Amino acid sequence: MSVDTSNIAKEGGGVFGWLDRRYGLTPLVEFMKHKEVPVGVHSMFWYYLGGATLFFFMMQVCTGSLLLLFYQAGESTSYESIRFITTKVPFGWLVRSMHCWSAHLMIISLVTHMFSTMMLKAYRPPREMTWVTGFILLSLALGFGFSGYLLPWNELAFFATAVGTDSMKAVPGIGDFLLQVLRGGTDVSINTLHRFFGLHVVILPLVMVGLVTAHLLVIQRQGMAPPQGHKTAPKGMRFFPDFALRDLQLWLMCLIVLASLAVFLPYGPHIPGIEWELGKKANPLAPAYPGIKPEWYFLWIYQLLKEFPAHFLGMEGSQAAVLLVGLLMGAWAMMPWLDRRAQRDEASPGFTDIGAATLIFLGFLLFKAWDIGGGGIGDKLPDPVLTARICAFWWLGIASVATALRATVLHQRYFLFTAATALQIALHGLLGMQYLAAGGIALVALVIGLLVLRSRGQAVPEVRS
Amino acid sequence: MIGLLLAALFAQTAAAAPAPAAALPKPLAALADGKHKDGTPILTQKQRDTLAALPERTIKLLSDAADSMILGSPEELAALLSLDVQPQVLDLIATDNCVLCHADPMNQKPKALFSPDPKAAGSNPLLNLRELVSDVHFRAGLSCAGCHGGKPSDDVMPKEIATRWPAEEVRHTDRSWIPEFCARCHSDTQFMRGFNPTLPTDQLAKYKTSKHGELLLEKHDNNAAQCVSCHSVHGIRSAKSRNSTVHPQKVPETCGKCHADPEHMKGYLTSAGAPLPTDQVEKYKKSVHGQALLVKGDLGAPSCTGCHGSHAAQPPEVASVSQVCRRCHAQNGMLFDSSRHKKAFEEHKWPECGQCHGHHDIQKPTVSLIGNTTDTLCGKCHAENSKDNPKCNETAKHFRTTLDEMIAGREEVSGEVEHLAEMGLDIEPVTRSLSDLDEAVTQSKAKVHSFSMSTFDAAAKPGTEALQKSRQEIGEAHNEFQFRRRGLVGAIVFMMLLVAGIGLKLRELERSRKDSDKP
Numbered sequence: 001m002s003v004d005t006s007n008i009a010k011e012g013g014g015v016f017g018w019l020d021r022r023y024g025l026t027p028l029v030e031f032m033k034h035k036e037v038p039v040g041v042h043s044m045f046w047y048y049l050g051g052a053t054l055f056f057f058m059m060q061v062c063t064g065s066l067l068l069l070f071y072q073a074g075e076s077t078s079y080e081s082i083r084f085i086t087t088k089v090p091f092g093w094l095v096r097s098m099h100c101w102s103a104h105l106m107i108i109s110l111v112t113h114m115f116s117t118m119m120l121k122a123y124r125p126p127r128e129m130t131w132v133t134g135f136i137l138l139s140l141a142l143g144f145g146f147s148g149y150l151l152p153w154n155e156l157a158f159f160a161t162a163v164g165t166d167s168m169k170a171v172p173g174i175g176d177f178l179l180q181v182l183r184g185g186t187d188v189s190i191n192t193l194h195r196f197f198g199l200h201v202v203i204l205p206l207v208m209v210g211l212v213t214a215h216l217l218v219i220q221r222q223g224m225a226p227p228q229g230h231k232t233a234p235k236g237m238r239f240f241p242d243f244a245l246r247d248l249q250l251w252l253m254c255l256i257v258l259a260s261l262a263v264f265l266p267y268g269p270h271i272p273g274i275e276w277e278l279g280k281k282a283n284p285l286a287p288a289y290p291g292i293k294p295e296w297y298f299l300w301i302y303q304l305l306k307e308f309p310a311h312f313l314g315m316e317g318s319q320a321a322v323l324l325v326g327l328l329m330g331a332w333a334m335m336p337w338l339d340r341r342a343q344r345d346e347a348s349p350g351f352t353d354i355g356a357a358t359l360i361f362l363g364f365l366l367f368k369a370w371d372i373g374g375g376g377i378g379d380k381l382p383d384p385v386l387t388a389r390i391c392a393f394w395w396l397g398i399a400s401v402a403t404a405l406r407a408t409v410l411h412q413r414y415f416l417f418t419a420a421t422a423l424q425i426a427l428h429g430l431l432g433m434q435y436l437a438a439g440g441i442a443l444v445a446l447v448i449g450l451l452v453l454r455s456r457g458q459a460v461p462e463v464r465s
Numbered sequence: 466m467i468g469l470l471l472a473a474l475f476a477q478t479a480a481a482a483p484a485p486a487a488a489l490p491k492p493l494a495a496l497a498d499g500k501h502k503d504g505t506p507i508l509t510q511k512q513r514d515t516l517a518a519l520p521e522r523t524i525k526l527l528s529d530a531a532d533s534m535i536l537g538s539p540e541e542l543a544a545l546l547s548l549d550v551q552p553q554v555l556d557l558i559a560t561d562n563c564v565l566c567h568a569d570p571m572n573q574k575p576k577a578l579f580s581p582d583p584k585a586a587g588s589n590p591l592l593n594l595r596e597l598v599s600d601v602h603f604r605a606g607l608s609c610a611g612c613h614g615g616k617p618s619d620d621v622m623p624k625e626i627a628t629r630w631p632a633e634e635v636r637h638t639d640r641s642w643i644p645e646f647c648a649r650c651h652s653d654t655q656f657m658r659g660f661n662p663t664l665p666t667d668q669l670a671k672y673k674t675s676k677h678g679e680l681l682l683e684k685h686d687n688n689a690a691q692c693v694s695c696h697s698v699h700g701i702r703s704a705k706s707r708n709s710t711v712h713p714q715k716v717p718e719t720c721g722k723c724h725a726d727p728e729h730m731k732g733y734l735t736s737a738g739a740p741l742p743t744d745q746v747e748k749y750k751k752s753v754h755g756q757a758l759l760v761k762g763d764l765g766a767p768s769c770t771g772c773h774g775s776h777a778a779q780p781p782e783v784a785s786v787s788q789v790c791r792r793c794h795a796q797n798g799m800l801f802d803s804s805r806h807k808k809a810f811e812e813h814k815w816p817e818c819g820q821c822h823g824h825h826d827i828q829k830p831t832v833s834l835i836g837n838t839t840d841t842l843c844g845k846c847h848a849e850n851s852k853d854n855p856k857c858n859e860t861a862k863h864f865r866t867t868l869d870e871m872i873a874g875r876e877e878v879s880g881e882v883e884h885l886a887e888m889g890l891d892i893e894p895v896t897r898s899l900s901d902l903d904e905a906v907t908q909s910k911a912k913v914h915s916f917s918m919s920t921f922d923a924a925a926k927p928g929t930e931a932l933q934k935s936r937q938e939i940g941e942a943h944n945e946f947q948f949r950r951r952g953l954v955g956a957i958v959f960m961m962l963l964v965a966g967i968g969l970k971l972r973e974l975e976r977s978r979k980d981s982d983k984p
Contacts, residue, residue, distance in 0.1 A: 086889070086891070087891040087893060088891075093889050093890075093891075094949075097889060241970075241974065242971065242974065245967050245970060245971055246967075246971065248967055249964050249967050249968065252960045252961075252963055252964045252967075253960075253964065255960060256956075256957050256960050256961070259953055259956055259957070260953060260957070263949050263950065263952075263953045264888075266888065266889025267887070267889055
């Protein structure tokens with residue numbers, strides 16, 4: 001499409017007029033003026049999460065660029081330059097702290113955004129690619145977290161990266177090759193640091209910016225997803241200025257939260273996987289100490305790896321675990337195509353329940369990875385049986401409350417997947433059964449439940465308020 | 466699929482099939498295949514695996530021994546394989562007829578049987594086969610013949626065996642022959658050079674000067690320790706080995722075998738004529754030295770031999786006890802020597818260090834020892850022995866006040882540092898100052914031994930300065946935190962105003978739209 005340049009010599013209209021004559025901005029402005037956001041059925045809150053994620057991403061770009069002015073990747077400079085940034089550079093402590101906090105808040109808002117999209121079935125046609133680009137963006141964000149963690153070159157980061165990259169070995173066939181590529185050698189070394197630095201500041205940002213642009217373009221092109229059952233929104237709010245100004249309000253609120261956390265908890269909330277105190281410089285020759293854990297968003301994978309025995313179904317236990325993670329992530333990415341009822345714009349209560357069950361499944365693994373209730377204090381190691389029991393109490397309680405709310409407030413009637421997840425947690429945590437054995441039984445129960453539902457005709461329809 | 470999953474989860478792993486036995490030479494195979502009366506094999510699967518994994522040379526040596534019937538029974542082969550030792554050690558056993566013959570439970574009476582478990586075999590506890598094969602002499606190739614006489618290749622016991630020491634009825638009632646017997650080799654510099662050139666050869670000479678030597682060699686007191694009392698008999702190891710009875714960490718236990726036994730020590734008196742106490746080891750274990758050696762594993766900390774000597778063990782008398790302490794605490798010794806206390810202690814015939822710090826139960830000294838009040842060590846002693854000396858009281862008070870101030874200041878600043886570190890403030894300067902303060906406290910405590918105010922002050926001054934500096938740095942860090950908080954509040958107020966402004970703008974937009982919608 002080319003711009004009509006016949007009236008380029010005309011004068012007037014100020015800067016906009018000057019630009020409009022050259023680049024044809026009027027259609028864009030017209031488009032923005034008529035763009036609307038659906039309102040009235042669901043809480044508007046869910047529509048803001050994408051914008052909040054974008055805000056945190058922009059914060060990452062800004063604070064990351066500032067850090068880049070002082071950070072020097074190298075065996076004798078990485079740790080020292082971060083120390084310099086936090087102690088000597090004016091407001092360097094604030095920039096680093098905001099960068100770290102913003103990274104975690106971005107993942108939180110991204111995951112929440114994705115779950116809200118899933119629960120509202122916003123991925124249904126024609127918005128499948130919005131979901132897929134979103135999924136890739138989530139993977140990239142996790143890649144950012146993983147690569148950025150090593151850059152301070154401190155003890156915790158070094159060993160966590162060694163443990164994290166080691167799980168690459170479990171990828172069948174090409175595991176060792178992948179490990180070598182990622183580490184730049186057999187062990188985590190300065191080569192790994194340089195690779196992660198390149199990934200963190202060049203490769204991932206380039207891909208991320210491209211994909212964010214694509215994600216935003218498809219949203220702008222297709223508009224925001226109307227609530228299920230409506231081809232168009234029953235009522236709309238103007239995107240510009242109404243929604244955009246509200247977005248700006250939210251961004252300012254996010255900035256207030258971010259700044260407050262950065263000032264009062266500059267090294268994170270001291271929860272394993274959400275802390276970034278510099279500590280000691282990495283020493284590749286020092287022995288790894290116990291209790292090293294990756295960042296919180298990888299903890300469910302870490303815990304799943306621990307739940308697998310040394311050998312499982314003829315595979316290495318870790319290989320089986322990685323395969324399971326791959327299958328789960330693959331299924332998550334393919335959700336728009338798996339959810340056939342949503343494709344037909346019909347209620348798909350089963351997938352709503354899968355969303356709820358996934359949250360319980362991930363939450364239980366996260367709590368277990370944190371050894372909640374295990375009584376591990378000081379040198380005393382947590383008791384795994386006690387941890388499983390206490391975590392089971394927590395998550396069975398949360399699942400019960402959530403299910404009660406879904407049944408009474410949202411009038412939902414489909415809880416099969418939630419029930420199967422709760423069954424696994426109860427068998428494992430309360431009866432002391434092995435995690436995988438409990439999972440096997442829950443899976444059998446789920447399949448029987450699904451077969452019974454199928455024999456009755458179809459799934460119980462979701463009742464909407 | 467699910468069935469498979471469950472089957473895999475609950476399936477028991479099948480028991481591993483026994484490894485096929487490697488082809489063994491006939492004589493050895495005959496022993497390896499030996500069975501009990503009920504038909505079960507004598508060698509366990511693990512022992513068979515050990516045998517199969519042995520190198521060719523060891524297999525040949527064992528087979529030769531089996532062929533000549535010195536390795537005489539499957540039970541003996543099982544005992545040897547159960548030792549779980551390197552093949553080289555099995556080579557030594559297989560070429561030593563003394564061990565082979567005395568380790569065969571089927572051909573040896575329990576009284577003379579070397580067994581991996583003497584208690585179960587009803588044998589003498591000293592005839593422990595495991596200990597024997599770990600013995601430093603055995604591993605150096607000296608074998609049984611080295612002490613007992615004969616040759617390892619002898620098929621029958623020659624008459625010269627057991628003629629190197631007194632007859633049985635004498636050698637157990639008077640052990641004074643043992644030091645000389647061991648010294649045949651250990652005092653021979655030429656001989657010892659062939660095994661361990663760094664090992665001293667003056668043990669016997671020293672032993673003769675020791676209290677133990679005096680009791681055994683002159684008074685023929687059989688209760689007095691000699692070589693085997695400390696080093697054991699058939700399981701002698703290098704003192705560097707953690708399993709050795711004379712490894713630094715084992716020394717208190719070894720000495721305590723006699724010295725902590727009231728029955729054994731009955732009748733022995735100190736130089737002052739009092740009964741020799743038996744609580745030294747108990748006290749030592751609780752002392753700063755005992756804790757360092759036995760709990761922290763600091764091999765530099767002294768055990769019994771660190772102060773008393775080993776082969777020349779003597780109770781350190783008043784004259785020498787302070788010299789013993791000075792071996793490690795040299796600076797404190799020098800300061801004491803140049804102090805006024807030196808002369809006073811000599812006049813009272815007090816052991817210098819021990820007078821204040823104790824002996825076996827020395828505790829980590831704290832500042833509570835120092836001061837001019839009677840509840841302190843200084844104050845109490847001066848109240849009894851040197852009342853009319855106000856300068857001493859003033860000095861002791863000054864020491865205590867200064868040290869108390871530095872230590873309390875350190876506590877206070879440390880607590881602040883932890884809090885400020887959590888707040889993300891730069892605590893490196895304070896940490897440096899605290900490190901200077903710690904060094905000054907250590908130095909000042911040491912300089913107390915000069916009992917001179919000026920010497921003490923020279924060491925304490927950097928500490929008081931470091932404390933002052935760290936307090937100043939803490940103040941600066943607090944100011945920085947206040948600045949951050951105020952900055953945050955300002956930023957929040959500004960942003961909240963923006964949020965409110967946008968809210969007003971939105972309301973205005975809605976109102977203007979409503980107005981324009983009205984007809």
